[in-house]
Amino acid sequence: MLKGKTVIELTNQQTKEVEKIEDTNMVTDVLEQILTLNPCGMLCNSKKKEFFPIINKLLGGILLYENRIDEDKNLVFVPTTNNCTGYAGQTAGDLENVLQGSLNKQESKETGNGYKFVWDFSTSKANGKISSLCLTNAKAGEVYYGTKKKRTESMVLLSSEEYSSIPDEIWAKYNYSFEGDFVNNTLTSCWIENKTLVFKKFREPFLKYKFSDNFDFFLEKPLKEFSVIFKKIGSFDPKTGCVYYDEKNYYFLISKVSGQNTNIYKMTINKEDASYEETILTLENIKLSKLGEYYDNHKTHSLLRGEYVYAYDSDTAKIVKFNINNPVDVSILESDFRLYQGYDSSYNCTLYQVGNMIGGLNFVIDENDKVYKTAEKYFLFGSKPISYGPFVILYQKVKRGYSDPQYYRHLYLVSPYAATINNLSKEVEKTADKTMKIIYTISGGNENESNS
Numbered sequence: 001m002l003k004g005k006t007v008i009e010l011t012n013q014q015t016k017e018v019e020k021i022e023d024t025n026m027v028t029d030v031l032e033q034i035l036t037l038n039p040c041g042m043l044c045n046s047k048k049k050e051f052f053p054i055i056n057k058l059l060g061g062i063l064l065y066e067n068r069i070d071e072d073k074n075l076v077f078v079p080t081t082n083n084c085t086g087y088a089g090q091t092a093g094d095l096e097n098v099l100q101g102s103l104n105k106q107e108s109k110e111t112g113n114g115y116k117f118v119w120d121f122s123t124s125k126a127n128g129k130i131s132s133l134c135l136t137n138a139k140a141g142e143v144y145y146g147t148k149k150k151r152t153e154s155m156v157l158l159s160s161e162e163y164s165s166i167p168d169e170i171w172a173k174y175n176y177s178f179e180g181d182f183v184n185n186t187l188t189s190c191w192i193e194n195k196t197l198v199f200k201k202f203r204e205p206f207l208k209y210k211f212s213d214n215f216d217f218f219l220e221k222p223l224k225e226f227s228v229i230f231k232k233i234g235s236f237d238p239k240t241g242c243v244y245y246d247e248k249n250y251y252f253l254i255s256k257v258s259g260q261n262t263n264i265y266k267m268t269i270n271k272e273d274a275s276y277e278e279t280i281l282t283l284e285n286i287k288l289s290k291l292g293e294y295y296d297n298h299k300t301h302s303l304l305r306g307e308y309v310y311a312y313d314s315d316t317a318k319i320v321k322f323n324i325n326n327p328v329d330v331s332i333l334e335s336d337f338r339l340y341q342g343y344d345s346s347y348n349c350t351l352y353q354v355g356n357m358i359g360g361l362n363f364v365i366d367e368n369d370k371v372y373k374t375a376e377k378y379f380l381f382g383s384k385p386i387s388y389g390p391f392v393i394l395y396q397k398v399k400r401g402y403s404d405p406q407y408y409r410h411l412y413l414v415s416p417y418a419a420t421i422n423n424l425s426k427e428v429e430k431t432a433d434k435t436m437k438i439i440y441t442i443s444g445g446n447e448n449e450s451n452s
Contacts, residue, residue: 002031002442003027004025004441005023005025006024007021011435013435021426023422026071026073028072028076029073030076030419031058034390035051037389037391039393040204040409041209042161057137059419060117061138061139062088062119062438063134063136063416064126065084065132067131068423069134069418069421077414078134080355080368085130086130087140087141087145087416088102088103089103089138090138099145100147101436102121103117104118104120107439111441114444116440117442118440123434127430133440134418134420135440141415148374155413158413159410160408160409160411163408164404174407175297175298177189178190178245178300185203185207186223187204188245190252192294195238196227197269199226201223201225203220203223228274232278238294239295241253248271249268250268251304252266254291255288261283262288266278283320286332287315297383298348298384299348299349301341303351305353309322310333312339312341312350316332319335321369333369335371339362340362340376348383348396349382353385354392354414362375382408383395385412393409394412395410396408
């Protein structure tokens with residue numbers, strides 16, 4: 001069993017007075033999930049350099065939080081309502097990033113039955129209240145908490161599989177996929193045929209396989225299929241719609257700008273019996289030109305979180321948040337920079353959710369609806385992310401020139417997971433007149449050590 005001890009040293013740079021805080025941690029189930037689950041069998045061909053050495057890669061980063069964290073073994077990501085005060089990984093911190101500390105390579109080293117990490121935070125880094133810490137992936141909070149470093153991704157690519165002989169009509173279930181159920185091992189897709197919305201649920205061996213599986217599941221017929229017909233759609237263009245889901249329903253929304261307002265065609269479909277209703281909503285003084293695109297795949301320019309749809313305002317390139325059941329409940333998220341919408345053909349998914357964070361092409365949005373700037377990201381060229389625990393699966397179709405299309409399935413690891421939780425018995429206040437050193441010692445990972 002892993003055990004962890006934290007020592008935090010705060011040094012006042014004027015008086016040289018040193019304040020020391022020591023505490024221990026609990027271990028969550030995240031590390032066990034990463035090392036024992038094998039989504040879609042893809043870890044058989046994994047980039048093992050992203051796993052090993054485990055101590056440096058899967059536990060090689062630290063996250064610092066303003067408030068205490070619920071000590072739940074099933075916790076994967078710390079809610080983004082809990083402000084991240086700072087973080088550090090296996091590299092030197094970016095000078096412009098006030099959150100990111102640096103690994104002290106000279107003092108970090110193996111111990112007799114574990115490892116000692118040492119991270120340094122200068123006077124300008126991680127200032128604020130610290131009540132809890134978590135060990136995490138070596139990438140720590142890069143991009144996820146607003147890092148502006150170029151070409152940095154918040155997800156770690158673990159495996160990619162390429163297929164070149166799958167007919168388009170078979171791959172369509174991945175092009176139009178939007179809901180993955182890892183518990184029941186199903187994938188649900190939605191596409192448009194004339195004036196009909198078609199839903200199909202397929203078996204997908206996310207975590208449970210058949211002995212006979214040899215990619216034959218690509219050809220399997222749907223487990224469930226039903227269609228609903230657009231009746232009140234009028235002049236709305238279904239090709240600019242977007243599909244969402246919650247526990248009980250599927251939703252299909254289309255936006256159309258009318259003067260200074262936006263009309264929303266909304267279809268609500270019951271998951272169990274396929275009954276549905278159509279309504280027209282009006283968002284006043286809001287312009288949403290398109291929530292998504294349905295062509296040779298499904299491009300998503302909006303998403304549903306809780307009861308709220310997040311989408312791009314056409315005029316201001318701001319994010320509009322509106323209640324899917326109440327058009328009067330609408331707001332515009334404020335930011336001090338222009339959001340890149342990315343409606344061109346290069347991007348299939350310009351709004352998505354990984355962990356507890358909404359991501360865009362040059363920004364992230366936390367659960368308090370605060371918008372943080374990031375460098376433009378380059379990896380979301382595929383389908384809407386299908387998430388389970390710390391894992392994300394993306395499907396991608398690539399056609400270059402006149403060549404036959406290539407199909408890909410990618411498996412990612414979302415980096416800022418909480419592998420341990422260490423709630424401090426005494427909160428720390430890091431200020432600009434102090435440097436901070438965090439010494440985090442892990443023990444118990446040695447196979448020769450008793451688990452007692």
